Amino acid sequence: MNHRLLFLALLLLACCARPGAALAHGTRTLTWGGDSEGGAPYVFQDPQHPQRVIGFEVDIARALGKLLHRHEVFVQNEWDGLIPALQRGDYDMAMNGIEITPDRAKVVRFTIAYYACAEQLSVRKTNTTIHSLADLKGKIVGTLKDSLAERILQKAGGIHIRSYDGQINAYEDLADGRLDAVLMDQPIAAYYGKPLKALKYVGQPIGHMEYGIALRPHDVKLLRQLNAALFTLIKNGSLKRIYIKWGMWNGATRAMFAAEVAAGLPAQSELSRFTRELQSKKTWSERLRQYGSYVPILLEKGAPMTLAISLVSMALAVSFGLLLALLKLYAPPPLSLLAKAYIELVRGTPLLIQLYLIFYGLPNVGIKLSPFVAAIIGLGGNYAAYEAENYRAGLQAIPTGQMEAALSLGMTRLQALRHVMVPQAFRAVIPPVTNDFISLFKDSSIVSVITLVELTKVYGELASTYYDYIGTGLITAAIYFLMGLPFVYLARWLERHMSGTGRALQVGGKPVNAA
Amino acid sequence: MTAISARNLSKRFGHVVAVNDVTFEVEPRELLAIVGPSGCGKSTLLRCLNGLEMFDAGGVNVGDAGVSRAAISGHRAFERAVHPLRQRTGMVFQGFNLFGHLTVLQNVMLALRVVKKMPLRQAEQVAHEQLARVGLGDRAGYRPQQLSGGQQQRAAIARALATNPSVMLYDEPTSALDPTLVREVLLTMRRLHDEGVTQLIVTHEMRFAREAADRIMLLDAGKIAALMPTAEFFSHRGNAHIEKFLEPFRGVA
Numbered sequence A: 001m002n003h004r005l006l007f008l009a010l011l012l013l014a015c016c017a018r019p020g021a022a023l024a025h026g027t028r029t030l031t032w033g034g035d036s037e038g039g040a041p042y043v044f045q046d047p048q049h050p051q052r053v054i055g056f057e058v059d060i061a062r063a064l065g066k067l068l069h070r071h072e073v074f075v076q077n078e079w080d081g082l083i084p085a086l087q088r089g090d091y092d093m094a095m096n097g098i099e100i101t102p103d104r105a106k107v108v109r110f111t112i113a114y115y116a117c118a119e120q121l122s123v124r125k126t127n128t129t130i131h132s133l134a135d136l137k138g139k140i141v142g143t144l145k146d147s148l149a150e151r152i153l154q155k156a157g158g159i160h161i162r163s164y165d166g167q168i169n170a171y172e173d174l175a176d177g178r179l180d181a182v183l184m185d186q187p188i189a190a191y192y193g194k195p196l197k198a199l200k201y202v203g204q205p206i207g208h209m210e211y212g213i214a215l216r217p218h219d220v221k222l223l224r225q226l227n228a229a230l231f232t233l234i235k236n237g238s239l240k241r242i243y244i245k246w247g248m249w250n251g252a253t254r255a256m257f258a259a260e261v262a263a264g265l266p267a268q269s270e271l272s273r274f275t276r277e278l279q280s281k282k283t284w285s286e287r288l289r290q291y292g293s294y295v296p297i298l299l300e301k302g303a304p305m306t307l308a309i310s311l312v313s314m315a316l317a318v319s320f321g322l323l324l325a326l327l328k329l330y331a332p333p334p335l336s337l338l339a340k341a342y343i344e345l346v347r348g349t350p351l352l353i354q355l356y357l358i359f360y361g362l363p364n365v366g367i368k369l370s371p372f373v374a375a376i377i378g379l380g381g382n383y384a385a386y387e388a389e390n391y392r393a394g395l396q397a398i399p400t401g402q403m404e405a406a407l408s409l410g411m412t413r414l415q416a417l418r419h420v421m422v423p424q425a426f427r428a429v430i431p432p433v434t435n436d437f438i439s440l441f442k443d444s445s446i447v448s449v450i451t452l453v454e455l456t457k458v459y460g461e462l463a464s465t466y467y468d469y470i471g472t473g474l475i476t477a478a479i480y481f482l483m484g485l486p487f488v489y490l491a492r493w494l495e496r497h498m499s500g501t502g503r504a505l506q507v508g509g510k511p512v513n514a515a
Numbered sequence B: 001m002t003a004i005s006a007r008n009l010s011k012r013f014g015h016v017v018a019v020n021d022v023t024f025e026v027e028p029r030e031l032l033a034i035v036g037p038s039g040c041g042k043s044t045l046l047r048c049l050n051g052l053e054m055f056d057a058g059g060v061n062v063g064d065a066g067v068s069r070a071a072i073s074g075h076r077a078f079e080r081a082v083h084p085l086r087q088r089t090g091m092v093f094q095g096f097n098l099f100g101h102l103t104v105l106q107n108v109m110l111a112l113r114v115v116k117k118m119p120l121r122q123a124e125q126v127a128h129e130q131l132a133r134v135g136l137g138d139r140a141g142y143r144p145q146q147l148s149g150g151q152q153q154r155a156a157i158a159r160a161l162a163t164n165p166s167v168m169l170y171d172e173p174t175s176a177l178d179p180t181l182v183r184e185v186l187l188t189m190r191r192l193h194d195e196g197v198t199q200l201i202v203t204h205e206m207r208f209a210r211e212a213a214d215r216i217m218l219l220d221a222g223k224i225a226a227l228m229p230t231a232e233f234f235s236h237r238g239n240a241h242i243e244k245f246l247e248p249f250r251g252v253a
C-alpha cells in the first residue's frame, strides 16, 4: 500500500478510536464524557433533533467552555464506563450525574460539587401501604445500579432490589406492577416517574448526594481552572439559572452553593497533597488481597444464579428443541412450517434483542415475566432453535431402513420415533449439544441486561465500584472457566458411556439392561 | 383360507410402473420364491404387501385383515389402514436394519413391549425363545455390530418372528452376505418352512428356490410372467419369459 494512504488510514483509525482526543491537542477543546442514553435532564438526545444532545449538563459544559476559552466537545460513552474511559484518556473530564463518593474519589479527582439532591421514592397511585423506606421490607424495589439509592436500599436490608441500567424501564415496570416501588435521584424521578399517571411520590426525600465533575488525578491544572469556573458560575447565578430552566432548582443545592461560596476555593497546597496520595501505587500483596476479597462475593451473589439459569435453560432448550425438530421433520404442513419459521427467526435475530422483547416488550401485551423466567425463556428458547437443528441433522443421519424396520414390526410412526429414531439421534447429538451447553453457560452472562443478578452482573457491580476491570474481570473469567470445566468432562464421559454400553431400554416399565 | 393375497395391485413411480396389476394368492405354510430380473418390481411388490409403499390401486389381504386402496385417500388414512397388515406380517430386509442402539435381545423385545404391550418377563422369555429358534441363543447380550452378517440377518428374522406374524416377507435376505454366510440364513428359512411358517422370499438364489420353494413367481416389468409349482417352473418349456430368465442359470442350478 502507498505510504500516504496508510498514514491517512491510521489517522482515521486514531480519530475513531478516541473521539475528541485527537482534536484536543490541536485546537483548544474541552472534551467531556457523558452517556446520552442515560436520559433527561442530564444529557440526552433532543426529541426534536435526535442528532443533538441537550440537558442541564450540556448547558454547564457550554458555560465552562466559555469561561475557559475552550470549545467544549461532547464524547458519548456508556455510563458504566465513564470513569475507566476517563482514565484511558478518551476525554478531559466526565460529567453525567456522577455522585461524589469516597470510592470514586480514590481513583479520580472531583471538582467542587455542582448540584445537590436526594433520593425520591415513587409507588403506584393505588398503593396505600408504602409511605417510607421503613415500609419497603420484603418488597421489590427498582433503582439505578451503582447509585446512592441502591446503597440506601442495601443498607436498609430485607428489600428485593432490582438494579436497572436505565430509568425508563424501572418506572414502566413499576407502573406495570412488576415492582412495588422505585427509589432514584430526584431529577430522574421528576422526569421519568412523575409524568406517569399511574405513579405518585411518597415520603420525604431520602439521603443527600452531590454531583461533581470527574478528572484524572494528575490534571491539577484543569482542576484548578474548572473549580474557578464553577465558583464563578455559582456566584454569578448562571448555574441557578440553568437549574431553574430545567426545573431542578432545590434547597439542597442552594444550601450547598452558600457553603461553597463561604469556604472559598480549595487551597493549592491541599490539592497537591491529595494528588501525591492518589498516585501512590499499591503493593502486589495489597492488590492480591483485594482481588481475593472479590471471590466470595462473586461466588455467593453470582455463581448460583448463573448455574441455575444455565441448567434450567439447557433443559428447556434440549426438550423444546427436540419437539421443534420432530415437528419440522414429521408433522403435517401447518405445524412443520411453524416450527421451521420459529427456528429460522430465532437463529436469525440477536439473543439480546430477543431478551429485551421478552422482558420489556411482552408487558405491553399484558405478559409480565419475572427476570428469572424471562431469562430462561429467552436463553432456552434461543438455544432450542440450535438444538432443533442438531436433532434434525441427527435424525436425518439415521438410515431410512431403521424407520421402515420399526414400521414393519407394527409400530406407529410415533412409537418408531420414540423408541428407534430419537434414542439414536440423541446419541449422535451429544457432542454438539455438549458444546452448545458450554456456550450457553457463557452466554448466560447476557441476561445481566434484564436486571438479573448473576455472575456477570456482580462482576459489573464490583468493577465499577472499585474501578478495577482487570482484577475482577480475570477472577470472574476464572470462575466461569472453572465452573464450566466439570460439564466439559461430564459431557465427554457421557459421550463415551452412551456409545459404549448403550442406554437402558425403557418400555413402559422399569429399564431393561443389556444382558 | 389364503394366508396372503393381492388383488390388481399397482404401483408407479412417475413414469415407471413398478407393479402392474398383480393378483395372486398364497396358501398357509407355503414358501413362495419371487424371482425376476433386476428392476422388475420385486422389492416394490413385497413392500406394497405390508404398506411400506403406498400402492396406487388394488388391495391386499393378510388373514382376516384387508386393505382396499379405493376406499382410502391420503397418506395418513393409508398409514392407519395398513397397520393391521403390518401386525400380521414380518419383514426381513437385505441390509438387516437391526436397531443399532439396542442389544440383540432388546431388538427382538422392542415390538413385543411397544406394540404387543407384553409384560417384561414374558417378552424376555419370548425373545430368548426366538433367538434360540434361529440359533442365536448365546448372542442375546451382543450388539448388532458385534455379530457377523449371517448372525445379524438371523437376529432380524427372530425379531420379525417374535410378534408371531402369519406371513414372513423377505427382500433378498442373503444378497448382502459373504458367500460363506449365505447358507446359515437359507437353512434358517428352510427350517421355518418345516415348522409351517408362511414365507414370501424375494431372492436371486435359484438353487435355494429350486430346493426349498413350493412355488415360484416370476416378475417381469411389474407383471407376473409366471406363477407355478417349483418343479413345473424349472422344467417348463415354451414360456419365453421363463426360458430367458433361466438362461444364465443353466448348468448352475
Ligand SMILES: Nc1ncnc2c1ncn2[C@@H]1O[C@H](COP(=O)(O)OP(=O)(O)OP(=O)(O)O)[C@@H](O)[C@H]1O
Residues within 6 Å of the ligand: B013, B016, B017, B018, B036, B037, B038, B039, B040, B041, B042, B043, B044, B045
Ligand atoms: N422410491 C422409488 N422412486 C422411484 N422409482 C423407484 C423407487 N423404488 C423403485 N423404483 C423403480 O421401480 C422399479 C422397480 O424397482 P424395485 O426395487 O422394485 O426392483 P427389484 O425387482 O427389487 O430390483 P432389484 O432386483 O435390483 O432389487 C425400478 O425401475 C426402480 O427404478
Ligand SMILES: [Mg+2]
Residues within 6 Å of the ligand: B042, B043, B044, B171, B172
Ligand atoms: Mg429389490
